[in-house]
Amino acid sequence: MTHKIAFLGLGVMGGAMSANLVKHGYSVIGWNRSKNRPTIATFTNAGGTLAKSLQEAVSDADVVFSCLGDVPDVREVLIGESGAINFAKANALFIDTSTIGSDAAKTIGEVLMHKGLRFLDAPVSGGDVGARNGTLTFMVGGNPEDLQECLLLFEAMGSNIKHCGAIGSGQAVKLCNQTLVSVYMLALCETMQMAEKMGIDPQLVVDVCGNGAAGSWALTNLGMKVATGDYQAGFAIKHMLKDLRLVKEISQEISDRQNLDTPKDFSVDLPAIALAIQKFQKVSQLNDGQGAEQGTQAMMRAYKS
Numbered sequence: 111m112t113h114k115i116a117f118l119g120l121g122v123m124g125g126a127m128s129a130n131l132v133k134h135g136y137s138v139i140g141w142n143r144s145k146n147r148p149t150i151a152t153f154t155n156a157g158g159t160l161a162k163s164l165q166e167a168v169s170d171a172d173v174v175f176s177c178l179g180d181v182p183d184v185r186e187v188l189i190g191e192s193g194a195i196n197f198a199k200a201n202a203l204f205i206d207t208s209t210i211g212s213d214a215a216k217t218i219g220e221v222l223m224h225k226g227l228r229f230l231d232a233p234v235s236g237g238d239v240g241a242r243n244g245t246l247t248f249m250v251g252g253n254p255e256d257l258q259e260c261l262l263l264f265e266a267m268g269s270n271i272k273h274c275g276a277i278g279s280g281q282a283v284k285l286c287n288q289t290l291v292s293v294y295m296l297a298l299c300e301t302m303q304m305a306e307k308m309g310i311d312p313q314l315v316v317d318v319c320g321n322g323a324a325g326s327w328a329l330t331n332l333g334m335k336v337a338t339g340d341y342q343a344g345f346a347i348k349h350m351l352k353d354l355r356l357v358k359e360i361s362q363e364i365s366d367r368q369n370l371d372t373p374k375d376f377s378v379d380l381p382a383i384a385l386a387i388q389k390f391q392k393v394s395q396l397n398d399g400q401g402a403e404q405g406t407q408a409m410m411r412a413y414k415s
Contacts, residue, residue, distance in 0.1 A: 113263065116141065116171035117153070118164070118187055118194065119208075122344070123234065124177030125149035126241035127207070127267045129156035134266035141167035143187070165197040173260055174198060177207045180352050181214045189221045203228045203256055207248070209349075211285065211356040212278035213363075215251065219277040228256050231277055233284035234268070235291075238344035239331055245269045249287070251280035285360060288353040291406075292386035294328040299389075299410045302337045312337035332407045341408035347390050348402035354387050389413075 113136065117128035120142040129152050131138045140153050141161045154160055161167035164187070168174050174194055178184050184206055189195045194204070204222055206215070206229070215231035222229045230252035240246040246268035250257050254273050257264075264271040274283045305315050316333040319325065335341070361379055389412040394402035396411060404411075 113137075113172045113260065114170055115139070115263070116161075116167040116174045116194075117158075117177070118142075118167065118174065119177040120150045120153050121147060121177065122149055122238050123207070123241045124175075125152035126238065127177060127234075127246070128153045128158055128175070130241075130244045130267045131263065132156040132158045136263065136266065139167050139171070164192070164194055168194045168202070169197045169199065171198065171202060173263065174202055174204045175207060176204070179208065179349070181210045184208050184210050184214065184218065189218055195222060195225055195227065198225075198227055200226050201228065203230065203260060205230045205232050205260070207232050207234050209233045209284050209288070209353050209356065210281060211360060212251075212281045213360075215281045216278045219252070228253070229277060230256055231280040232264070233280055235284070235287050236268070236327075237331065240268070248272065249274050249280040249283040251275055251282075252277045282360075285353070285357050288350070289357055289380070289383055291328065292350065292354060292390075293382045294326055295332075295406055295409050296382065296386055296389065298328055298333060298336055298407075299413055302333070302410065303413060305337070332405075335405070335407045336410045339410070341404040341411070343403060343405040345406055346403055347394050347406055347408060350406050351387065351390050351394060351402070354383060354390070357383060358387075 115131060115136055115138045117124060117138055117140045120128060120140050128138055128140050133156055139159045139161050141164055142150055176184065176188060178187055187193055188204060204227055219229035230250055232248045232250045234246045234248055236246040244267055247270040248264050248268045250273050257273055274280050301315065302312055305312050312334060316329060320329050389409045392412040393408050401408065
């Protein structure tokens with residue numbers, strides 16, 4: 111089946127993801143709220159068509175991808191008063207790759223389906239490197255037949271596409287992923303401090319430990335950035351703090367549903383995440399709040415300030 115594709119959100123991730131769809135021969139029309147984002151050029155330089163309006167982008171699309179910021183952004187763009195829901199053709203498949211949590215995904219899916227549209231929540235992991243290289247992991251929630259229909263589209267952008275269950279399940283797995291990633295960053299920052307104090311070349315740590323039981327994507331891709339102070343954003347701290355807010359919210363909801371007698375203090379349940387949030391927040395406040403724009407590896411600044 112030949113799909114006409116709309117891609118909403120052409121930022122660091124979306125710009126590269128949509129460009130990979132174009133490079134694989136798909137007809138893609140892109141749209142971004144801000145018209146001056148430099149990442150839009152990644153898409154247009156690959157041969158993608160930039161829409162002048164949201165309506166122009168989605169009105170003829172069979173599949174509508176979105177890669178946006180926080181829950182309010184996704185709600186506004188997809189199901190808001192002037193959102194894509196108002197312009198999409200019947201039975202179009204919406205695929206949101208943002209991280210918004212299970213509850214928001216379920217709500218958005220219900221609204222779309224009530225209008226005769228389909229929905230998959232498909233958050234990603236792999237950072238800007240994975241987006242550029244087409245090696246992202248997609249965690250997909252929704253009808254498996256909808257996933258199968260557009261599997262080749264996912265494969266143009268990622269190397270690991272996993273169906274996780276019903277709508278909202280992809281988001282649930284993504285929050286588990288972000289929990290792991292945040293704790294990895296704590297360990298990575300502390301490891302590079304140890305290496306420096308012991309006079310060990312950090313590249314040696316990456317090379318040796320990266321091929322053993324301590325190996326991880328974070329060590330391989332971000333280890334030397336932590337060590338050398340390269341804090342350019344692939345995935346910004348402000349976005350990680352948003353994701354960890356969602357982790358915190360779902361943790362509280364689980365506690366409430368189970369009527370636990372234990373204290374509801376978040377740090378009691380997930381102390382490592384509480385520490386990660388503390389470190390990320392500290393960096394986000396540096397340079398009059400501009401620290402929030404740096405990559406998650408900039409957590410190292412919290413240890414040095």
